[in-house]
Each structure stands twice: as structure tokens, then as C-alpha cells.
Amino acid sequence: MHIIDRRLNPRGKSLENRQRFLRRAKDAVQQAVRRSLQSRSIRDVLDGGEVSLPIGGMDEPSFRRAEGGIRDNVLPGNRAFVEGDIIPRPPGQGAGRPKEAGQGDGEDGFRFVLTREEFLSVFLDDLELPELAKRRLSETEEMSPVRAGYSISGSPSNLSIDRTTRLAMMRRIALKRPKPEEIEALQRQIDEAENEETRLLLQAELKALTDRVRRIPYVDPLDVRYRRFENEPKPVAKAVMFCLMDVSGSMSEHMKDLAKRFYLLLYLFLSQRYEKVEIVFIRHTEKAEEVDEETFFYGQATGGTLVSSALVAMRSIIAARFDPTEWNIYAAQASDGDNSYRDEGPAGHLLKDEILPLCQYFAYIEVDEESGDSSVSNSPLWRLYEGIRSGSATLAMRKVCRKNEIFPVFHDLFQKRTAQTKAVP
Amino acid sequence: MNQAAMQKDRLLFQGADWDFATLQRIHDACEEIAIGELGLDVYPNQIEVITAEQMLDAYSSTGMPLFYRHWSFGKHFAHHEAFYRRGMRDLAYEIVINSSPCISYLMEENTATMQTLVIAHAAFGHNHFFKNNYLFKLWTDAEGILDYLDFAKGYIARCEERYGETAVERTLDAAHALMSHGVHRYAGKTRVDLRQEEKRQQERRAHEEQMFNDLWRTVPAGRKRDASDVDLERRRAALGLPQDNLLYFLEKSSPRLHPWQREILRIVRHVAQYFHPQRQTKVMNEGTATYVHYQIMDRLHARGQISDGNYFEFLKSHTNVVFQPTFDDRRFSGFNPYALGFAMMQDIERIVTEPTDEDREWFPDIAGRGDPMQVLRGIWADYRDESFISQFLSPHLIRKWRLFQLYDDPQISEGILVSAIHDERGYKRVRRQLAREYDIGWTDPRIDIVDVDLAGDRRLLLQHRAPNDWVLEDSETRQVLQHLADLWGYDVMLQEIDGSERVAKEHVAHPREILQRRDSSS
Numbered sequence: 001m002h003i004i005d006r007r008l009n010p011r012g013k014s015l016e017n018r019q020r021f022l023r024r025a026k027d028a029v030q031q032a033v034r035r036s037l038q039s040r041s042i043r044d045v046l047d048g049g050e051v052s053l054p055i056g057g058m059d060e061p062s063f064r065r066a067e068g069g070i071r072d073n074v075l076p077g078n079r080a081f082v083e084g085d086i087i088p089r090p091p092g093q094g095a096g097r098p099k100e101a102g103q104g105d106g107e108d109g110f111r112f113v114l115t116r117e118e119f120l121s122v123f124l125d126d127l128e129l130p131e132l133a134k135r136r137l138s139e140t141e142e143m144s145p146v147r148a149g150y151s152i153s154g155s156p157s158n159l160s161i162d163r164t165t166r167l168a169m170m171r172r173i174a175l176k177r178p179k180p181e182e183i184e185a186l187q188r189q190i191d192e193a194e195n196e197e198t199r200l201l202l203q204a205e206l207k208a209l210t211d212r213v214r215r216i217p218y219v220d221p222l223d224v225r226y227r228r229f230e231n232e233p234k235p236v237a238k239a240v241m242f243c244l245m246d247v248s249g250s251m252s253e254h255m256k257d258l259a260k261r262f263y264l265l266l267y268l269f270l271s272q273r274y275e276k277v278e279i280v281f282i283r284h285t286e287k288a289e290e291v292d293e294e295t296f297f298y299g300q301a302t303g304g305t306l307v308s309s310a311l312v313a314m315r316s317i318i319a320a321r322f323d324p325t326e327w328n329i330y331a332a333q334a335s336d337g338d339n340s341y342r343d344e345g346p347a348g349h350l351l352k353d354e355i356l357p358l359c360q361y362f363a364y365i366e367v368d369e370e371s372g373d374s375s376v377s378n379s380p381l382w383r384l385y386e387g388i389r390s391g392s393a394t395l396a397m398r399k400v401c402r403k404n405e406i407f408p409v410f411h412d413l414f415q416k417r418t419a420q421t422k423a424v425p
Numbered sequence: 426m427n428q429a430a431m432q433k434d435r436l437l438f439q440g441a442d443w444d445f446a447t448l449q450r451i452h453d454a455c456e457e458i459a460i461g462e463l464g465l466d467v468y469p470n471q472i473e474v475i476t477a478e479q480m481l482d483a484y485s486s487t488g489m490p491l492f493y494r495h496w497s498f499g500k501h502f503a504h505h506e507a508f509y510r511r512g513m514r515d516l517a518y519e520i521v522i523n524s525s526p527c528i529s530y531l532m533e534e535n536t537a538t539m540q541t542l543v544i545a546h547a548a549f550g551h552n553h554f555f556k557n558n559y560l561f562k563l564w565t566d567a568e569g570i571l572d573y574l575d576f577a578k579g580y581i582a583r584c585e586e587r588y589g590e591t592a593v594e595r596t597l598d599a600a601h602a603l604m605s606h607g608v609h610r611y612a613g614k615t616r617v618d619l620r621q622e623e624k625r626q627q628e629r630r631a632h633e634e635q636m637f638n639d640l641w642r643t644v645p646a647g648r649k650r651d652a653s654d655v656d657l658e659r660r661r662a663a664l665g666l667p668q669d670n671l672l673y674f675l676e677k678s679s680p681r682l683h684p685w686q687r688e689i690l691r692i693v694r695h696v697a698q699y700f701h702p703q704r705q706t707k708v709m710n711e712g713t714a715t716y717v718h719y720q721i722m723d724r725l726h727a728r729g730q731i732s733d734g735n736y737f738e739f740l741k742s743h744t745n746v747v748f749q750p751t752f753d754d755r756r757f758s759g760f761n762p763y764a765l766g767f768a769m770m771q772d773i774e775r776i777v778t779e780p781t782d783e784d785r786e787w788f789p790d791i792a793g794r795g796d797p798m799q800v801l802r803g804i805w806a807d808y809r810d811e812s813f814i815s816q817f818l819s820p821h822l823i824r825k826w827r828l829f830q831l832y833d834d835p836q837i838s839e840g841i842l843v844s845a846i847h848d849e850r851g852y853k854r855v856r857r858q859l860a861r862e863y864d865i866g867w868t869d870p871r872i873d874i875v876d877v878d879l880a881g882d883r884r885l886l887l888q889h890r891a892p893n894d895w896v897l898e899d900s901e902t903r904q905v906l907q908h909l910a911d912l913w914g915y916d917v918m919l920q921e922i923d924g925s926e927r928v929a930k931e932h933v934a935h936p937r938e939i940l941q942r943r944d945s946s947s
Contacts (some may be wrong), residue, residue, distance in 0.1 A: 002451050002526070003445050003469045007533055014482045014502045020594075060497055060598075060606050061904035063870045063889075063897055070893035071833040072844075074859040076760070077751020078829035081945040083851060087831075088840040112503035113510065214895030367596060 022118065025058050029114075033122045037264070051114055098148075131253045145229035154226025167223040175215040178209040239274035239328040239360075241266060242317075244310045246335035247283045247301045255367040259334035260297060262365050262406050274328065280317060284310035286340075290317065305338045307381060308347040311355055324358045331359055337366045337379025346383055352388050356395060364397040365406065372401040434727045441536035448472060448531075451541045452548065454730055458721050459549040463798050465717070467552040468527040468567060472544065475530050480517070481505050483530060486701070487700070488520045490528065491728040493581040493692070495597050521547035523555040523703070537734040542742065546719035550714025557806045558709070560702035569620040570699060576623040577692045583684050595687050599908035600693040601673065607672030607694040607870055608701045622695065626688060633684075667873040671887075671909065672697070674874050680883070681914030690912070704865055705809045712766015713805050719767070732861060749826070772822045773801060783820060783825050815860035820852045828855050835894075870897055872919070883915040891921050891929065902932055910934035 009124055022029055032051035070090055081087070114122070115416030150163055186206045193199040243263050245251075270277045281296040282288050288310040288415075314331065322329060339347065356362060377399045387397045400406050437454055438447045452470065459465045463470035475483070485502035486492040518535055522528040529547040531540055566573075585593045600607070660944050668674045675682070676690040703710065722743075726736045750756040773791065776784045777800050780792035792798050804813065830845040845851035845858075861867050876886040887909075891895060902919065910917040914936050921930040 001449070001456075001472065003448050003452075004471065004473045005445070006473045006475045006530075009479070011478060013479070014485060014499060016494050017485070017496060017499030018502060019499070020494065020496035020590075021503065024496045025500075035758050057519055058496075058500055059901075059904075061602050061901040061908075063905055064901055065870055065895050066898040068835065069891075069895040070835070071831075072858055072861075072893070073833070074828055074830055074855055074862065075752035075831060076749060076826045077753065078827040079753075081829055082850070083843060083846050085843040086837075087843065114505040177524045243485055416730060 004206045021058070024373045028058070029122055030125070033114075033119060037123065037261075051112070051119075080152070084297055090118055144232060146232040148228050148230035150225040151228040152225065154228065158229075162224045163225040164219065164223050165227065168219045171220060171223060172216065172218070175216050176212075177218075178213055183213070205335060238276045238278070238326065239270050239330060240278040240280060240322045241270055242314050242331040243279060243281045243294065243296065244314065244331060244335075245281075245283050245331040246285070246305055246307070246310075246338065247296075247299070248285045248305050248338065249302050250336050251287075251340060251367075252369065254370055255334075256297060258367045258400055258403060258406065259365070261403055262334055262363075262400070263332055263405060266330060266363065270330060278322075278327075280314075282310050282313050282317075284313070288313040305335075305340055306343050306347075307335070307339045308350055310345050311347060311350040315350070315354055318358060329359045331355070331362045333362070333364045334367055335364075335381055336368065337377060337381045339379075339381045339384070341380065344380065348384050348388060351385075351395075354389070359394055362395045364395070366397070366399040368399065368401045436732055437541070437725070437730045438537040438735075438753060439732065441538070443537040443540055447537060448474075448540060448544070452544055453647065453726060455541070455545045455721050458724050459545070459553075459717065462724065463717065463720060464551055464802060465553040466556060467549060468525040468556050470548045471526040471528045472548060473528060473530050474533055476533055477509070480520070480530065481509065481530055483520050484517075484526075487696075488522060488621065489574055490522065490571070491578055493578045493597075494573075494585075497601065519543040519547045522570075523551075523561060523565055523567055523699075524570050525556075527552040527555065527567075536738065537732070538738045539742065541725070541731065542718055542722060542739055546714045546718035547761060550717035551710060554706070554710050554713045554718065554805055557802070558702070558706060558809075559807055560705060560809055564702050565619070565699050569622075572620060573622055573695065576626075577696070580626070580688065580692065584689065588683075588685065595911070595923045596689050597693070599912050600690050602905045602908040603671045603675075603695045603912075604693055604871060607670060607690075609670055609673070609698065620900055622691075638798065651702075652792070664877065666877070667875045669871065669873045670694070671872070671874060675909075675912045678877075679913050680913065686912075702809075705811070705863075707759075707762040708766040708769075708810045708863060709805065709808065709813050710766070711762045712768075712770045715743075715763050715767040716770035716801070719743065720736065729750075748778075751827075768822060768826070769817060770801060772819050773797065773804065773817055775821075776819065781821070786889045787819060788817070799882045810863035811860050814863055816861060818856045820847075823852055823855055830855050830858050830861070870895070885909075885913050885915065885917045887917065887919040889919060889921045891923055896921055896930060897932075903934070906932050906934040907937070910936040911938075914938075 029051065036051055114386060150160055183206065186202060186209065190199055190202045190206065193202060241263075245256075245259055267277065267279065279293075281291050281293055283291055283296055283299070283301065285301050285305065286306040287303075288306075290313065291299065310333075318324065318329065351362075364381075366379060366382055382397070382399070385395065385397050389397060398405065437450050444453075452472065459467070481502055483490070484505050485498045485500075492498065518532055518539055520530045525546065529552075531543055531546070535543060555565075555567060561567075581593060581597075607898065664678050665674070672690050672694040676687045676694065679687075682690075722736070722739050725731045726733075731739070747764045747767045749761050749768075750895070774797040776788055776792050777794050777797040780788075785792045794800055804817065808816065824847045827847055829843060829847065830851070832842040832844040834842070845854040847855070871890045873888055873890075874885060875888050878884050878886075891897075897919075906917055906919055916936070917934045919932040920928045921932075923929040
């Protein structure tokens with residue numbers, strides 16, 4: 001008999017089958033992820049999670065009998081029946097057949113758990129991101145080499161001279177390699193020696209010493225050490241993300257959904273890049289307030305629209321909690337483009353002179369109904385921002401009607417990063 | 426005290442912990458009883474300790490240690506996993522594979538008692554059954570199966586490289602849909618020898634490559650023979666019609682399949698055939714294994730090799746395994762094969778050792794023979810569920826389980842008729858009906874290919890014989906038929922024939938030409 005311990009076998013034997021299944025069920029999975037995105041908060045987008053799929057489309061058909069027809073069954077546990085009894089059928093059932101084994105579970109839906117990577121990849125797929133951006137978002141953050149001790153192999157440029165000479169010295173001492181002074185002293189003794197006998201004796205001694213010096217090298221390959229580096233994810237710093245949204249009555253559900261995806265995408269980007277990401281939600285009508293995520297997306301508010309109110313709120317929050325020297329400040333603003341005319345001056349001034357200089361990046365999307373045309377816009381806010389954009393690289397803007405149009409607003413953000421990574425050797 | 430110490434020495438293990446030396450000791454002790462006292466004849470054992478994830482893996486690929494890749498296994502895995510994670514379902518304690526050496530998977534979470542139970546159950550009970558039952562001897566090749574699956578996995582992977590994943594997936598989808606109708610139900614002339622399969626395929630391929638000569642393509646074809654002068658009747662016979670093994674027929678006769686697609690059908694067919702005996706022997710297989718583990722555990726306890734506490738632990742899980750809820754219980758979901766099998770085996774033991782007059786009358790051959798193991802070994806070798814029940818379900822057991830028969834005819838509007846109960850008049854009827862429920866020839870829909878219009882539009886005609894007004898599930902049948910049409914390459918028609926030889930229903934499917942198309946990506 002053999003006993004084999006299989007527990008240490010590599011895990012994930014069924015991974016490939018699983019991927020095939022996910023690919024096959026792509027549409028259904030995407031639907032499910034979309035549904036679960038609506039209910040999940042921005043911070044949780046990075047976790048995988050359970051999704052529920054309708055069973056259709058992935059069934060494995062076989063020839064099976066339908067219900068109906070004459071049924072003849074043997075059952076255990078007769079208590080009171082005698083032959084010839086007629087049992088009325090239970091109401092609601094065509095034929096009073098007992099349920100067969102295995103029926104009943106998994107019929108109405110099919111729940112299973114997606115890993116974080118799978119979830120993210122479906123989400124990004126859904127946004128129709130360019131491949132490159134997709135990779136950047138789902139891969140772990142930038143690596144930077146960090147010193148991590150010494151190794152016995154490496155490139156000559158990483159040779160650690162200190163450590164090598166120290167080890168060489170230890171070895172020389174341990175093996176009693178004669179010092180040059182000793183040899184010199186002996187040489188002097190020989191030169192000064194008077195009688196031939198001692199001179200010969202000393203010369204033999206000297207020979208032994210020089211032989212020893214030859215046998216024990218000054219630096220042996222054994223002593224050589226190299227500086228070792230390990231790649232560590234690079235925690236750049238802290239970042240804060242301001243989500244600004246116009247919640248006046250003109251924003252429809254579809255628009256809010258677009259906005260949510262827009263924030264998600266920025267959050268995803270930031271959380272890859274920064275160790276710590278704070279999110280501040282500011283909603284505004286004619287006055288702005290900081291709220292939690294729930295209220296931000298689902299709370300009701302009515303009123304006019306004053307964009308400057310949100311910018312003022314943002315400025316004061318920055319002043320109070322986020323010192324620009326310590327925090328990288330990002331802002332994402334979503335609006336349907338309405339703004340009151342009297343606000344144009346103050347808002348433009350605020351953005352250009354006070355907010356933008358503090359921000360790494362300010363992304364603005366103008367959301368519209370799905371049927372809208374995303375190529376033209378002449379809303380008051382758009383015209384205002386258009387004017388500011390020409391003078392500043394940190395402001396990105398885009399009009400969005402469908403969800404695959406969200407990504408381009410971040411185009412520069414990803415571009416910039418590519419340029420940065422290229423610059424570092 | 427001395428005695429107590431000796432007693433301790435005899436114990437195979439203490440408490441719940443085990444290690445590999447313990448497993449070895451347990452196996453050896455079980456073997457001593459199984460071979461020496463029960464007279465079992467088993468394949469060499471191979472015991473593999475696995476984790477829960479690996480158990481789920483095994484679940485989703487039909488229990489085999491290696492299998493070709495297909496999305497449906499991923500689906501099953503995700504499904505089982507979701508249930509397991511939410512704690513809605515426990516995993517099996519073991520899985521055993523009909524191969525030589527006989528592989529038993531043990532879960533690492535099992536206690537020492539459970540490992541003993543599982544070794545006795547799987548490594549000896551099931552193992553003996555696999556090696557000795559006539560169906561397994563006839564239809565499966567325990568020595569060859571793992572090598573064959575290895576070949577199948579490699580072959581399908583190579584096909585995916587050559588012809589593209591999508592094309593292979595479509596072929597497999599279609600083949601899987603027909604899997605239940607891809608077995609030979611009656612013994613052919615030759616025994617299966619899966620080892621030869623791989624060699625045969627390689628030789629054929631080598632031969633084809635050797636014989637390939639592009640020049641032949643350029644030779645002008647001779648005058649086509651007129652189809653009408655071919656004797657249709659004879660060609661039908663040459664095609665082997667009627668044929669109930671749909672996959673076999675397609676593999677041999679489908680005009681439009683590529684050679685590799687035929688080979689894939691063949692692989693699926695072989696796998697289906699390998700599992701065919703297991704479908705016919707659920708009650709017997711589990712009954713045998715349960716009876717064997719009960720005997721072994723009992724004797725181990727009697728010898729003092731298992732402590733009283735551990736024996737109680739065993740009894741608790743054994744009782745759970747052989748629990749049969751009655752029909753009006755919420756937990757009832759048909760007969761529990763473990764319970765029915767074990768009860769029948771014990772009943773046979775009773776008939777052999779302490780028969781009543783009734784038993785002597787019903788079972789003159791075995792009543793009072795005195796050696797239950799000898800009788801049982803003979804039964805385990807020569808019967809399948811259907812014949813086993815129709816021979817050995819005793820009136821005693823029918824009374825004990827209070828079996829009764831329900832006849833549910835939609836024509837009878839008053840309700841369901843109780844047509845037989847556990848009395849003199851009912852014994853035989855109950856027994857016949859229960860046996861019938863285990864006859865897969867009766868329970869599976871019977872579908873035959875009856876005709877091909879070879880001279881005309883090559884439409885394939887199938888018939889479903891539907892006794893008792895049973896019809897096929899509509900939407901699923903349409904899907905399966907679609908797959909069948911894709912494989913056949915021409916139209917397919919399925920007629921459902923009712924009891925009075927009338928065509929009750931017709932389904933037609935047209936091929937989608939997706940199997941002939943090469944993958945655009947590759």
C-alpha cells in the first residue's frame with residue numbers, strides 16, 4: 001500500500017477550468033458585477049466578492065424526461081394506507097410527485113465568489129479601458145529597490161567594498177596570514193644577522209612566512225560580498241481625493257451611475273499609487289456640504305446650482321485637514337453642466353487661482369443622458385472650464401454620456417505616469 | 426493495570442489525531458480482517474491525503490485525478506465551492522477511484538476514527554466491488570483508465586493548440602450533451618483495453634501522415650456512382666442501425682466531422698462507458714462498502730483495536746450514513762442507496778444464518794447456507810442494482826421498511842392510487858417496481874437512431890420510445906438536438922413514439938455549421 005500526501009501539491013488545479021467558465025459566462029458575470037457595483041461603496045471596489053449568476057446560458061443539456069405522464073413509485077414508511085386507497089393530490093401540483101434528490105438547490109441562481117483580480121478585471125473590461133491602462137490599474141504598484149543585506153553574487157557595480165574587506169581581514173586573522181611588518185622585521189633581522197647559522201634559520205623562517213602569504217590570499221573570492229536589493233512596493237505618499245457632485249434635481253440616476261464609475265476609476269488609480277487614500281465627498285446645490293458616501297450617491301437634495309460653493313468647501317477642507325505639502329490632492333467633479341451665471345466669475349477665479357495650484361489633478365466630467373451627444377457641449381460650466389484649461393495642464397475635462405467614455409478623461413493621468421516610469425532607469 | 430496497559434498497546438490509535446504511521450497501522454489492521462476474515466479480493470491500495478480544496482477539485486472533475494479541461498468543470502467547482510463556503514453542504518469524507526492501484530482520497534480534516542471508517546469503506550469495500558463485479562469487469566479497465574485519461578487530456582490540449590480553443594469547446598459541449606446516450610448497453614465482442622487506445626490513435630495518425638500525398642488532390646475524379654443503385658437497406662444495415670449509442674454512431678458515420686473531432690467523441694464515449702457500471706450499481710456498491718466497513722469496524726472493536734469512545738464516534742456517523750427518512754419526512758429525497766444497500770446486505774446475512782420459514786420459501790438457494798460472506802461475495806460479483814433488488818428484496822425487509830407503491834395517472838382525477846403495500850399480495854409487485862426504478866434502461870429515456878436518408882437530404886431520424894406517456898423535456902431536448910445536428914452536419918429529427926406506436930411529438934434541428942468552421946483566432 002502507498003500513502004501519498006497530496007496536500008502540498010500546487011493549489012489551483014482547477015484554475016484553468018474556472019477561467020474558461022468565467023469567459024464563457026462573461027456576459028452574465030458582467031451583469032452581476034454591474035449590479036454589485038451599484039450597491040457597493042467606492043472603497044470596497046478592490047475586494048472581490050460573491051456574485052450571483054442566472055443559471056441560463058451555461059446549462060449543460062441532456063435528454064431528460066419532462067414532468068407528467070404516468071408515474072409509478074415505491075416509497076418507504078407507509079403508516080396508514082392499504083391497497084386501493086386513493087390519496088388526493090396536493091393542491092397546486094399537477095402530479096403529486098415527491099421531489100427528486102438534488103432538485104431545489106441552485107435552480108434559481110448560481111452564486112459564487114469572485115476573487116479580487118477577477119472582479120477588477122471584469123469591472124475594467126466593462127469600462128472598455130485600453131489594455132495598457134487596464135494593466136496599470138490591476139497590477140501592483142511601482143516597485144523600488146530597497147537595500148536588503150548582502151549576497152555572495154551580484155553585479156560588480158554592487159560590490160560592497162566595506163563588507164568584502166572586513167570579511168577578508170577576518171579570514172586573514174583567523175588563518176594567521178603573516179603581516180607585511182612581520183616579514184619586513186624578519187628581513188631586517190636577516191640583514192643584521194651576524195653568524196651564518198642564525199641567518200639560515202631566519203631565512204627558512206622567512207620562506208615559510210612568504211609561502212604562507214602566497215597560500216592565503218589577501219582577498220579571496222570567498223570574501224566578496226555584494227549589496228543586495230529587494231523590490232518593495234513604493235508607497236509614494238498620502239493622497240486625498242475630493243469627489244464633487246452637483247446633486248440638484250437635474251441629475252438623473254443614469255448620470256449618477258456614470259459619476260460613480262468615474263469616482264471609482266480615480267479611486268482605483270489612486271489606491272494603486274498611494275499608500276493611503278482619503279476620500280472626501282462634497283455635494284452641492286447652491287450651497288455645499290461634506291457628506292458620507294451613502295448620502296452622496298443616494299441622498300435627496302433640491303435647489304439651484306452654485307459650483308463655487310463646492311470649491312469654497314473644498315478649499316476650507318484642504319486648509320483644515322490636508323496640508324498640500326503632505327498630501328497629494330486630487331479632485332473629481334461631476335456635474336450636468338448647469339451653473340448660475342452670477343457664479344461664473346467667483347468659480348473661475350477660485351478654480352484657477354486657488355484650487356488648481358494645490359491640486360495634482362482636477363478631472364471634470366459633464367454627464368448627460370445615454371442618448372446625448374458627447375462631442376458637443378456649451379453648458380455654462382463647460383465654457384468656463386474650457387477657458388481655464390488652456391492655461392493649465394492639471395485640469396482634464398470630458399463630456400460623458402456612456403460609460404465607455406469615462407476613461408478618456410483620465411487619459412493624461414495615465415500618460416503622465418507612463419512618462420514618469422520611463423524617466424526612471 | 427497490566428491488562429490495561431496491554432489493552433492500550435493493542436489500540437490502533439488514541440483520540441482523534443493521526444499521522445502517516447497511524448494510517449499505515451489502520452490499513453494493515455483493516456487488511457488483515459478484509460482479506461483474512463471476510464475473504465475480499467482487492468486491487469492494491471493507494472491512499473492519498475488531500476485538502477478541502479482538492480476535494481472540491483475532485484468533485485468537479487467527476488472524481489478523477491486528471492481530466493481534460495472544460496468550462497463545465499469550472500462551473501461545478503464554483504458551484505460546490507459556494508455551497509461549501511456558506512456552510513450549506515459538507516464535503517464527502519472520501520472519494521474512491523476504480524483504478525488499479527485503487528486510489529482513495531481521504532480528507533485531512535477527518536479524525537482517526539473517520540479515517541479508519543473511510544479506509545474500510547473505500548479501500549476495501551468499494552475496491553472489492555470494483556474488482557469483482559461483472560459489470561466493472563466487462564466495461565471498465567482499471568489498469569488503463571489513468572493512462573487513458575492522461576492521453577485524453579494531452580490529446581485535447583493538443584487539439585486546442587492546433588484547432589483553437591473555441592472549436593474544441595464546441596465539440597466537447599456537443600459531445601457532453603449526448604454523453605448519457607454514448608454508451609454501449611450490451612456487451613460487444615471485445616473487452617475494453619484503454620491502454621491500446623492511445624497507441625491506436627498514434628498509429629493511425631502516423632499512417633495518415635505517411636500516406637499523405639498532395640498529388641492525389643490533382644487527379645481528376647472518376648464518374649460518380651449513382652446513389653440510386655446502392656441498396657439502401659443494405660447500407661442502413663452497414664451503418665448499424667438502429668443504434669442507441671448516439672456518440673458511437675456519429676464518431677463512425679457522421680460525414681462532416683474532422684478526424685480530431687471523431688477522436689474527441691471517442692474520448693467522451695469512453696469516459697461515459699467507464700462510468701456506466703457505477704450508474705447501474707449505486708445501491709450495491711454503497712451497500713457492499715457500508716456492509717464491509719461495518720464488519721471491519723465491528724471486528725476491530727471486538728479485538729480491542731478501537732477504543733469504546735472511538736467506536737461510538739463511528740456508530741454515530743454510520744447511523745447518519747444509513748439513515749432513511751420516510752416518505753412524509755421533510756428530509757425525504759428518494760431512497761438512500763447506503764441505507765437500502767446496507768439493509769439488504771444485512772438482511773441477506775440474516776437469511777443465510779437464521780432463516781425463517783418464509784425465507785426458506787422465498788430464497789431456497791441461500792437460506793440457511795451458514796456462511797454469509799461466501800453468499801454475499803457471490804452476489805456482489807454477479808448482480809447489478811436492478812437484478813439484485815428483484816432477486817433479494819425480502820418480504821421481511823419490505824415489512825420492516827413498510828414499502829408501498831403509488832400509481833399516479835393524470836387520467837385518474839381523484840388522486841394517486843396506492844397500488845401495493847407490504848402484504849402478501851404486494852411483496853412481488855413492490856419488489857418488481859423498486860427494481861425497475863433502478864434499471865437505467867427503464868429510467869433513462871430510450872433514444873435510437875432509426876434511419877438516415879443517405880440518398881436524399883441525409884436527414885437523421887431518431888425515435889424516443891415513451892412508455893407511460895412520458896415525453897422529453899422540451900427546451901432541453903431542443904438544445905441537445907441542436908448539438909446533435911451540429912455534429913451530424915445535416916438536419917436531425919426526433920420523433921416521440923407513445924405507447925400505441927403513434928408519433929406524439931416531433932422535434933427538428935438544423936445544423937449551425939459551427940463545428941466545421943475553423944477557429945478564426947488560431
